[in-house]
Amino acid sequence: MKRLYDIAVIGAGIGGLTAGAILAKKGYSVAVLEAGRAPGGYCTTFRRQGFTFDSCLDAVSGWGEDGWLRRIFRKLGIEKNVEMARLDPLRVDNFAGDKVNVPGTIPELINLLYGIAPGEKDGILNLLDTMEEIYRAAMSTPPEVLYAYPGIKGVIGKYREKTYKELLDEFITSPKVRAVMCDRCAFLGLPPSKVSALAMTIMFMTYSSGGGYRINGGACNLTNALVKALLENGGELHLNTPVSDIMIEDGKACGVFVAGGTIRAGAVIYAADAEAMFRMSGTEPGRNRPSISFYMVYLGLKGAPEIPDSMGYYPGYDIESTFADVARDVAGPFASLEIINYSRLSPAMAPDGHVSVMLMSKAEYSYSRPWNECRDYEAEKLLSLAEKAIPGITESVVFRETATPLTLEKYTGNLRGAAFGWEQNVSNERVSPRTRLSGLFFAGHWTYPGGGIESVAASGLAAAESAAAAINKEAFN
Numbered sequence: 001m002k003r004l005y006d007i008a009v010i011g012a013g014i015g016g017l018t019a020g021a022i023l024a025k026k027g028y029s030v031a032v033l034e035a036g037r038a039p040g041g042y043c044t045t046f047r048r049q050g051f052t053f054d055s056c057l058d059a060v061s062g063w064g065e066d067g068w069l070r071r072i073f074r075k076l077g078i079e080k081n082v083e084m085a086r087l088d089p090l091r092v093d094n095f096a097g098d099k100v101n102v103p104g105t106i107p108e109l110i111n112l113l114y115g116i117a118p119g120e121k122d123g124i125l126n127l128l129d130t131m132e133e134i135y136r137a138a139m140s141t142p143p144e145v146l147y148a149y150p151g152i153k154g155v156i157g158k159y160r161e162k163t164y165k166e167l168l169d170e171f172i173t174s175p176k177v178r179a180v181m182c183d184r185c186a187f188l189g190l191p192p193s194k195v196s197a198l199a200m201t202i203m204f205m206t207y208s209s210g211g212g213y214r215i216n217g218g219a220c221n222l223t224n225a226l227v228k229a230l231l232e233n234g235g236e237l238h239l240n241t242p243v244s245d246i247m248i249e250d251g252k253a254c255g256v257f258v259a260g261g262t263i264r265a266g267a268v269i270y271a272a273d274a275e276a277m278f279r280m281s282g283t284e285p286g287r288n289r290p291s292i293s294f295y296m297v298y299l300g301l302k303g304a305p306e307i308p309d310s311m312g313y314y315p316g317y318d319i320e321s322t323f324a325d326v327a328r329d330v331a332g333p334f335a336s337l338e339i340i341n342y343s344r345l346s347p348a349m350a351p352d353g354h355v356s357v358m359l360m361s362k363a364e365y366s367y368s369r370p371w372n373e374c375r376d377y378e379a380e381k382l383l384s385l386a387e388k389a390i391p392g393i394t395e396s397v398v399f400r401e402t403a404t405p406l407t408l409e410k411y412t413g414n415l416r417g418a419a420f421g422w423e424q425n426v427s428n429e430r431v432s433p434r435t436r437l438s439g440l441f442f443a444g445h446w447t448y449p450g451g452g453i454e455s456v457a458a459s460g461l462a463a464a465e466s467a468a469a470a471i472n473k474e475a476f477n
């Protein structure tokens with residue numbers, strides 16, 4: 001490793017790798033420093049007894065023609081280096097046995113909702129028109145302005161202080177339509193009554209118009225495409241290299257401390273846990289709460305019943321209640337569950353005649369019992385919940401492994417195993433991508449726009465542009 005770079009990037013999650021790859025392509029000397037033994041952060045894949053699983057992901061957004069992820073991959077010239085399969089249907093919502101195939105286009109969604117509640121056609125149309133208007137306005141507004149600029153007007157100004165429940169209340173009464181419209185609240189980790197109407201609308205519309213995608217062969221292939229772009233453009237990736245501190249001189253970030261020495265850099269991009277960054281840079285800690293975490297059970301199945309690519313199971317139409325008691329019981333009476341079949345679209349992810357599946361449930365870091373003591377017991381409970389969604393799944397299990405919020409924290413350093421950085425509540429207060437220290441920039445899901453692969457890739461692009469401008473080299477086009 002050299003001791004001087006234009007830019008040092010801390011963390012090789014999708015946020016950090018995107019920033020590093022963009023900067024390397026623009027000709028800057030870049031070192032991406034990763035604490036773990038593999039790149040990707042939450043965007044990784046592992047193999048056990050012939051079964052391959054993504055550590056975390058269900059579906060990624062942003063691969064539609066105008067999506068941020070696709071735009072960034074195009075900019076890097078690596079659009080063809082990753083194969084994506086569009087989910088069709090986008091997901092299956094299973095409300096205690098009442099199954100709804102949710103499509104990944106708006107016209108099909110409108111037809112579906114009309115069919116559910118023919119008496120509410122006007123409300124459905126007006127809701128989706130409003131959400132489309134919010135989405136279009138949001139896409140042309142810088143994320144920090146969107147959430148933090150005080151004087152913002154128009155549809156954004158109208159809904160920025162509102163929860164998603166307040167938005168739905170204006171238009172829809174049908175419990176089932178509301179349930180379908182709330183089926184992805186877990187993707188932002190908050191119930192309809194707490195999640196930001198803006199953040200939820202953006203996420204919902206991104207998946208509902210651009211589609212949801214599975215990365216063929218596993219999430220690691222998305223990560224690997226970014227790593228390849230970084231290396232082929234002369235950038236460096238250093239694994240097993242935790243950064244212990246940020247070097248600050250005269251109020252400017254000018255490098256990092258790693259085991260055995262220092263690395264100097266014209267600018268530093270921090271793309272990992274926010275609390276640690278506050279500690280390292282001596283800046284003010286955030287006031288927001290970390291987002292929810294998850295408990296996962298990875299299953300290898302033989303002779304399994306048919307399992308869709310992506311299914312959400314809910315005990316009824318009341319999505320709000322599925323957030324009750326998450327700290328106490330991941331499979332309690334109100335619990336919901338995501339069931340993700342990796343090998344239906346990527347058969348190589350399981351041996352012949354077998355299936356690779358992940359069960360995923362919202363979970364709090366501070367659980368009623370220490371996670372390491374109850375993880376097996378909770379797996380049994382989650383499996384019995386999965387049995388309600390997919391009868392026969394339990395008896396087809398031939399392999400099982402679990403991961404808890406502690407696992408997520410251990411492998412990525414995210415505070416309390418937060419899945420999406422800070423909680424995306426009404427204020428959606430995040431760390432500014434331009435920190436208070438000159439020369440230090442932020443990428444990843446603790447900054448704007450927020451959690452999810454598409455969002456962190458967009459944050460990486462923004463951080464790269466700011467860092468490049470700061471070290472005063474080449475202007476970006």
Ligand SMILES: Cc1cc2nc3c(=O)[nH]c(=O)nc-3n(C[C@H](O)[C@H](O)[C@H](O)COP(=O)(O)OP(=O)(O)OC[C@H]3O[C@@H](n4cnc5c(N)ncnc54)[C@H](O)[C@@H]3O)c2cc1C
Pocket residue numbers: 010011012013014015016033034035036039040041042043055056057058059060061241242243244271272273276294360408411412413414418419420421443444445446450451452453454456
């Ligand atoms: C269970 C689960 C399911 C999810 N499902 C989806 C989904 O279906 N679709 C979707 O789009 N998003 C999903 N997400 C969210 C998404 O995965 C994250 O928002 C995103 O991957 C975060 O990327 P990041 O680059 O910000 O950080 P991370 O992925 O957290 O990467 C940060 C990296 O920094 C490294 N690091 C930390 N500290 C240091 C240090 N001091 N020095 C060097 N390196 C350091 C870590 O080891 C890690 O590799 C899910 C998340 C979870 C947990």
